Amino acid sequence: MSKNDLEVKKEALKNLLKAIHGGIHPNELKAEFREILAKTSPIDIVMIEQELVKEGVPISDILKLCDLHVELFREFLASRELLNVPRGHPIDLLMKENEWILKQAEALGIYAQAIQSSRDPAEARQYINTVRLVLIELKKIRIHYRKIQMLIFPYLERRGIIAVPRVLWGREDNAITKIRSVLQELEKPIETSSREWLSRLSSQLLELSREISELVFRENKILYPAVYALFSEGEWAAIAEIADEMGYIVDVGVREWRPSAKPVYPYELQVSITQEQLEKLPGEFRTIVEKSGLQPDTYSVRREGDIELETGFLTPEEIDGIFRSLPIEVTYADVNDRVRFFSESEVSGGFVRTKTILGRKIPFCHPPRLENYVMRNVEAVKKGEFKYREFWTRQGDRIIRVLIVPVKSRDGRLLGTLEIVEDLTEIINNPDEVKKKIVVL
Numbered sequence: 001m002s003k004n005d006l007e008v009k010k011e012a013l014k015n016l017l018k019a020i021h022g023g024i025h026p027n028e029l030k031a032e033f034r035e036i037l038a039k040t041s042p043i044d045i046v047m048i049e050q051e052l053v054k055e056g057v058p059i060s061d062i063l064k065l066c067d068l069h070v071e072l073f074r075e076f077l078a079s080r081e082l083l084n085v086p087r088g089h090p091i092d093l094l095m096k097e098n099e100w101i102l103k104q105a106e107a108l109g110i111y112a113q114a115i116q117s118s119r120d121p122a123e124a125r126q127y128i129n130t131v132r133l134v135l136i137e138l139k140k141i142r143i144h145y146r147k148i149q150m151l152i153f154p155y156l157e158r159r160g161i162i163a164v165p166r167v168l169w170g171r172e173d174n175a176i177t178k179i180r181s182v183l184q185e186l187e188k189p190i191e192t193s194s195r196e197w198l199s200r201l202s203s204q205l206l207e208l209s210r211e212i213s214e215l216v217f218r219e220n221k222i223l224y225p226a227v228y229a230l231f232s233e234g235e236w237a238a239i240a241e242i243a244d245e246m247g248y249i250v251d252v253g254v255r256e257w258r259p260s261a262k263p264v265y266p267y268e269l270q271v272s273i274t275q276e277q278l279e280k281l282p283g284e285f286r287t288i289v290e291k292s293g294l295q296p297d298t299y300s301v302r303r304e305g306d307i308e309l310e311t312g313f314l315t316p317e318e319i320d321g322i323f324r325s326l327p328i329e330v331t332y333a334d335v336n337d338r339v340r341f342f343s344e345s346e347v348s349g350g351f352v353r354t355k356t357i358l359g360r361k362i363p364f365c366h367p368p369r370l371e372n373y374v375m376r377n378v379e380a381v382k383k384g385e386f387k388y389r390e391f392w393t394r395q396g397d398r399i400i401r402v403l404i405v406p407v408k409s410r411d412g413r414l415l416g417t418l419e420i421v422e423d424l425t426e427i428i429n430n431p432d433e434v435k436k437k438i439v440v441l
């Protein structure tokens with residue numbers, strides 16, 4: 001955006017603010033200011049709001065712009081790329097989340113500039129405390145990005161579209177990392193008397209505000225129109241089902257959309273992008289697809305001899321290998337308290353168990369002195385009195401944690417109980433070494 005263009009938009013926004021300050025309801029001003037606001041991207045808005053703060057426009061007035069700007073920006077997008085998206089469709093709900101995110105990002109930018117302009121330490125501290133609350137709210141952004149990364153991207157990757165998901169995920173992860181980093185900085189003593197510290201903090205916040213606003217713009221204007229054109233009803237049915245389980249950061253409201261097809265998952269797709277679909281893609285998205293070329297992912301995750309589980313497919317050999325590779329040992333008893341299965345771990349030392357315990361009653365697998373104690377706790381978890389029971393014990397020089405948990409079917413029916421045995425000796429004896437290995441994800 002040119003400097004002259006920025007000045008024109010800034011003057012228009014100042015006139016809008018004056019009208020709002022004069023008592024005119026924002027909705028009454030929509031018609032007059034619709035065109036210029038709709039064409040003002042989130043990135044432009046952040047720049048203009050910084051200028052307004054510098055000029056002394058009250059922050060309370062500038063914040064009133066957020067709702068109106070978001071509403072008009074939504075109308076602008078709907079009229080250009082996303083026509084007739086039903087209420088309650090995953091795209092509709094993701095865009096609602098983006099409206100919430102955009103408001104938080106705009107507020108962050110406004111307060112950042114206020115911190116930079118403040119000459120009163122007490123005033124700066126007040127703004128910083130407000131910023132902390134905004135950042136805590138913005139941590140919810142991870143829920144939004146997780147749905148994009150786990151539900152949208154796999155369908156693009158199956159079609160051979162790799163570059164877009166990788167670039168966007170990198171930008172999303174960067175935003176989340178910066179939110180966490182700034183919050184950690186604010187946990188330290190606040191140096192409101194240091195202009196250098198305030199300037200550095202303000203710059204970090206402004207950069208974060210711009211990055212999040214740009215992500216909103218990229219998703220709404222490029223990603224969502226593209227996937228809305230590409231994905232089938234069955235794909236959206238699967239996305240909607242899992243998205244509901246993951247949750248939204250806004251009230252989903254009344255849903256008009258109900259999928260008419262059964263859920264279709266990425267691994268079930270044999271897809272190609274038609275010329276008609278290609279022409280419907282936003283220009284930026286189409287250019288990337290055409291330049292990188294398309295090599296659809298044809299890998300078949302489902303094989304002959306697989307056992308189909310709720311969350312995937314495994315051969316009996318793979319199941320056996322997985323259990324042996326786990327750094328824990330498990331023993332499963334059915335609802336009649338009879339042992340039906342146990343695992344043998346190659347990387348964890350636990351209790352001695354042999355195939356002769358299959359069919360054995362749980363109490364007979366323990367010394368008589370522990371029989372009543374064990375069964376009291378087994379019955380307690382079976383009745384739902386506890387989510388699990390935890391015990392610690394020693395075996396030689398090893399420190400062992402034991403968990404007893406109920407095992408239930410998907411519909412909540414009790415199937416039995418599981419004993420999980422884990423050797424935590426190294427963690428208990430070397431906590432400092434464990435801390436060194438912690439990687440923030």
